[in-house]
Amino acid sequence: MKERRYAAWVLLALFLPIRSFAGDLTRPEIERKIDQLLPRMTLEEKVGQLVQYSYGRVPNPEELIRQGMVGSFLNVRDVETANRLQAIAVRETRLGIPLIFGNDVIHGCRTIFPIPLAEAATWNPDLVRRCARIAAREAASLGTHWTFAPMVDIARDPRWGRIAEGAGEDPFLGAAMARAKVEGFQGDDLADPETIAACPKHYVAYGAALGGRDYNTVDISEWELRETYLPPFRAAVEAGAATIMSAFNDLNGVPASANRFTLTRILREEWGFEGFVVSDWDAIGELVNHGVASSLEDAAFLALRAGVDMDMMGSAYHRHLVDMVRRGRVPEEWVDRSVRRVLRVKYLLGLFDRPFTDPKRQQRTILAREHLDTALQEAREAIVLLKNEGGLLPLRKDLARVAVIGPLADNRTDLLGSWSMEGRAEDVISVLDGIREKIGPQRVLHARGCGIKDSSTTGIEEAVALARQANVAILVVGESADMSGEAASRAYLDLPGAQLDLVKRVWAAGVPTVVVLINGRPLAIPWIAEHVGAIVESWQLGVQHGRAVADVLFGDYNPSGKLPVTFPRTVGQVPIYYNHKNTGRPPLATEKYTSKYIDEDWQPLYPFGYGLSYTNFRYENLQLSQTKLLPFGRLLVSADVVNIGPRAGEEVVQLYIRDVVASRTRPVRELRGFRKIYLRPGERTTVTFELGPHELGFYNGQMEWVVEPGEFRVWVGPNSVEALEGRFEVVSP
Numbered sequence: 001m002k003e004r005r006y007a008a009w010v011l012l013a014l015f016l017p018i019r020s021f022a023g024d025l026t027r028p029e030i031e032r033k034i035d036q037l038l039p040r041m042t043l044e045e046k047v048g049q050l051v052q053y054s055y056g057r058v059p060n061p062e063e064l065i066r067q068g069m070v071g072s073f074l075n076v077r078d079v080e081t082a083n084r085l086q087a088i089a090v091r092e093t094r095l096g097i098p099l100i101f102g103n104d105v106i107h108g109c110r111t112i113f114p115i116p117l118a119e120a121a122t123w124n125p126d127l128v129r130r131c132a133r134i135a136a137r138e139a140a141s142l143g144t145h146w147t148f149a150p151m152v153d154i155a156r157d158p159r160w161g162r163i164a165e166g167a168g169e170d171p172f173l174g175a176a177m178a179r180a181k182v183e184g185f186q187g188d189d190l191a192d193p194e195t196i197a198a199c200p201k202h203y204v205a206y207g208a209a210l211g212g213r214d215y216n217t218v219d220i221s222e223w224e225l226r227e228t229y230l231p232p233f234r235a236a237v238e239a240g241a242a243t244i245m246s247a248f249n250d251l252n253g254v255p256a257s258a259n260r261f262t263l264t265r266i267l268r269e270e271w272g273f274e275g276f277v278v279s280d281w282d283a284i285g286e287l288v289n290h291g292v293a294s295s296l297e298d299a300a301f302l303a304l305r306a307g308v309d310m311d312m313m314g315s316a317y318h319r320h321l322v323d324m325v326r327r328g329r330v331p332e333e334w335v336d337r338s339v340r341r342v343l344r345v346k347y348l349l350g351l352f353d354r355p356f357t358d359p360k361r362q363q364r365t366i367l368a369r370e371h372l373d374t375a376l377q378e379a380r381e382a383i384v385l386l387k388n389e390g391g392l393l394p395l396r397k398d399l400a401r402v403a404v405i406g407p408l409a410d411n412r413t414d415l416l417g418s419w420s421m422e423g424r425a426e427d428v429i430s431v432l433d434g435i436r437e438k439i440g441p442q443r444v445l446h447a448r449g450c451g452i453k454d455s456s457t458t459g460i461e462e463a464v465a466l467a468r469q470a471n472v473a474i475l476v477v478g479e480s481a482d483m484s485g486e487a488a489s490r491a492y493l494d495l496p497g498a499q500l501d502l503v504k505r506v507w508a509a510g511v512p513t514v515v516v517l518i519n520g521r522p523l524a525i526p527w528i529a530e531h532v533g534a535i536v537e538s539w540q541l542g543v544q545h546g547r548a549v550a551d552v553l554f555g556d557y558n559p560s561g562k563l564p565v566t567f568p569r570t571v572g573q574v575p576i577y578y579n580h581k582n583t584g585r586p587p588l589a590t591e592k593y594t595s596k597y598i599d600e601d602w603q604p605l606y607p608f609g610y611g612l613s614y615t616n617f618r619y620e621n622l623q624l625s626q627t628k629l630l631p632f633g634r635l636l637v638s639a640d641v642v643n644i645g646p647r648a649g650e651e652v653v654q655l656y657i658r659d660v661v662a663s664r665t666r667p668v669r670e671l672r673g674f675r676k677i678y679l680r681p682g683e684r685t686t687v688t689f690e691l692g693p694h695e696l697g698f699y700n701g702q703m704e705w706v707v708e709p710g711e712f713r714v715w716v717g718p719n720s721v722e723a724l725e726g727r728f729e730v731v732s733p
Contacts, residue, residue, distance in 0.1 A: 025240070030347040034343050038343075041339070044068060046335050047317060048068040048318075049071035049342045049343065050317045050339065050342065051311055052073065052074060052102070055074070055081070062085070065088045066088060066093060070099070071099065071310070072101070074102045076143060077103065079141070079359045083356050083357060086143075099351075100345070104148050105136070106147075106148075106150075106420075106421065108138070108420070109139040109142065109422050110366045110367055110421070111543060112427070112428075113541075114378055114539055115417040115540045116177070117521070121382045121561040121564050121611075122381040123173070123564075124676050132180065132181045133187065134374055136186075136195055139196055140194050140357070146349075147196050150181035150236070151165040151201050152167070152201070153165075154168075154207050154228055156577040157209070158212070158568065160207060161484045161488030161521070164484040164521055164540070165418070165485065168608075169565045169608060175234070178200060178235045179235045182240060183240075186241070190348045190349050191350035191354075192350075197243055199242075199244065201245035202246070204230060204247060204251065205220060205225055205249065206218070206248065207229070212575075214487050214489050217250045218252070230266070233267075237267070237272075242345045243276050243277070244276075245279070246259075246277055246303075248283050255286075255290045255292060257279050257306070258305075264306065275345055276309040276310060277307055278308070279308050279312045279314060280312060281313050282312070283303075284300060297324065300319075304330065372543065372544065375544045382561050383536060384536075384559065386606055386611075387529060387533070392533040393534045393552075394553060394554055399439070401443060402443060402471065402474065403445045403463075403466050403469065404431065404435055404444055405449050405466065409446060409474075409476040410448070411518075412428035412429075414452070414479075414481040414518065415540055418481055418482070418520060423542070429545060430546045431550070438551075445469060445470055446466075447463040449462070449475075449502040452478075452483075453483075455497055457498045460502050467506045468510075468511060470511055471511070472511060473513045477495055477518070483496065484519070484521050493568065495523065503528060507531055514534040514535075516553075519537075520540055524567075524570050524571055526605060536553070537561070558614045559611065559612065560613065562611040563607070566608045567606035569604065570600055573597075578607055578608035580667060581665050581666070581667060583595045610720075611718075613647075613649045613650075614645070615649040616644050617649075619640070619653075619716065620724070622639045622725070623638045623639070624636070624726050626728070628728065628729050629729075631707040631730055636688055637688070638687060639686070639724055641653055641685055642682075642684040643684075650677065652675070653676075653677060653717075654674045655673035655714065656671055657670055657691065657695065658712065658713045659696070663706075664701065673695070687716070693707050696712065709732045710730060
């Protein structure tokens with residue numbers, strides 16, 4: 001057993017409340033204005049600031065504004081309506097407090113970028129930040145002040161449809177993407193009219209829903225909560241997120257939207273968060289269904305006490321808070337506290353000084369050339385090459401005939417993915433469009449083959465006949481947009497409908513075959529992985545999907561994406577993720593009584609961090625700046641990466657660690673660093689990472705963040721399985 005006497009020092013150094021410049025939302029001049037405004041507000045006006053309704057879903061919204069009974073609307077999607085409603089708020093109410101308009105700007109506004117899971121596959125936070133900046137600029141031009149994004153839920157179960165909306169299974173990568181998205185949406189100054197407030201969601205552990213069923217119960221340990229599910233939220237708070245959304249789920253017996261432990265103790269007291277918390281859609285009202293509240297009034301009491309400041313589309317605060325304060329059940333200080341937080345964000349956004357949006361801005365902003373170019377770049381970088389047997393890809397542009405087959409080949413709508421805001425199919429380049437544009441329409445044959453979901457096989461014969469006429473068959477298969485996202489959990493992860501039959505029949509025709517996957521989650525494709533020569537994971541890439549795929553297929557872009565989530569062989573392996581514990585009987589193929597299956601391999605089809613290139617990278621010369629360091633020490637880990645292939649390309653260099661013996665069991669590997677590099681053929685570079693207490697520590701039995709003396713292993717390589725390995729030791733002073 002290793003010594004742990006230095007734990008308290010590490011805790012003190014790392015976990016003081018956040019007061020960094022980026023994360024500090026208080027401004028003395030704003031707090032003074034709130035101090036002057038709050039005493040002038042009636043109780044009804046205060047409660048109104050804590051109420052949000054969906055425009056079009058509530059009768060007489062204009063009258064609600066005039067009466068001061070609403071402080072925010074969601075789903076106001078055009079600048080004319082936003083300005084009209086805002087004019088009522090600032091000109092026709094007693095105090096002229098502006099409204100805040102929120103929308104689901106998840107991966108773009110009108111310029112739709114790749115779904116967030118695909119964005120994570122870029123492993124390029126700088127690019128993700130740029131795309132969020134563009135999304136904010138477009139949304140702000142339409143009158144939106146606030147986005148219900150990023151979704152930073154860690155998801156290890158691909159059955160859960162909302163895995164599409166987040167960064168995958170790893171808290172380190174998830175935290176990097178959360179930070180990038182918040183910084184992109186909010187910029188350097190929320191008062192800039194081209195920024196919008198971010199709202200990391202769903203706080204917290206929503207992605208751990210039992211059975212992968214949306215809205216379902218979550219039951220995990222506090223250690224799992226703190227080490228896996230909270231880090232991306234903390235990163236978002238450190239980046240300055242102005243708001244947080246509380247989740248639907250029950251968390252260890254206390255629903256997330258009534259959970260004082262997570263909403264107040266951790267978020268407010270430990271992290272120092274100073275923005276406001278909004279519930280998810282009617283999550284407060286659903287406390288009755290959860291069984292912790294007997295009435296809507298009880299639900300309002302529990303949520304406000306826990307730390308939910310704004311009630312989204314639930315009416316609990318609207319109907320009951322004023323009466324509860326007057327009866328003495330709720331102290332008015334609770335209401336004042338939440339109102340202060342809401343007003344703080346409105347002041348930070350500059351809404352009191354500049355409540356209206358210039359309607360001319362959208363004309364020079366929406367679908368700007370720069371936006372489309374950036375969307376193309378992110379779409380290219382999101383594509384993951386899963387297999388390329390015999391160098392089938394890239395394809396030659398002078399092929400006489402190319403057959404493009406599948407229900408998603410000439411599809412535009414489903415390439416937008418879920419939560420596509422103002423995205424329109426007419427803006428999208430389909431895969432068929434992209435290939436025709438690349439090599440000319442006269443050499444491209446096309447057949448649908450089958451539908452996405454239905455089991456009819458009537459079109460397969462035509463597709464096979466077409467494939468036989470071609471030099472190569474490109475099969476574009478996968479999911480429709482509505483098969484992932486909210487309320488889109490799946491019990492099976494296979495290709496839906498007759499699509500696998502289509503793939504098998506075309507492959508059996510003997511023509512070289514490429515499968516392009518379009519999907520919002522990992523799919524179980526063992527037959528395709530075994531038989532088809534080349535597999536391209538293209539996710540749902542938004543408006544530039546087809547161009548990006550064509551660029552990869554024909555070699556104008558060398559694929560660089562890496563999986564942000566593990567691909568299972570079968571749904572029976574789920575949940576499956578790389579950073580699992582070792583167990584007392586790790587799986588061994590030669591030993592029966594070890595942790596494995598009798599009817600399937602225990603290993604994934606494709607591991608976390610995996611992705612191929614059209615060139616080859618060699619890793620060598622792993623170096624550690626020291627082999628022994630103190631608990632507060634810093635260690636530099638470096639390795640040389642050489643492009644030994646024929647093409648220039650990008651590589652995501654990944655660093656993993658393992659604490660070999662600890663007071664609590666540790667994962668077999670943990671991602672603790674990554675860097676995306678570009679190398680020309682023959683070029684070599686040295687990539688260096690720094691490890692310190694933040695990367696080496698964990699929560700001990702007393703929930704203290706500690707770095708324990710003992711042996712560590714470290715790996716640097718192209719994914720979570722293949723890597724150079726080194727060792728070092730943390731020693732006591």
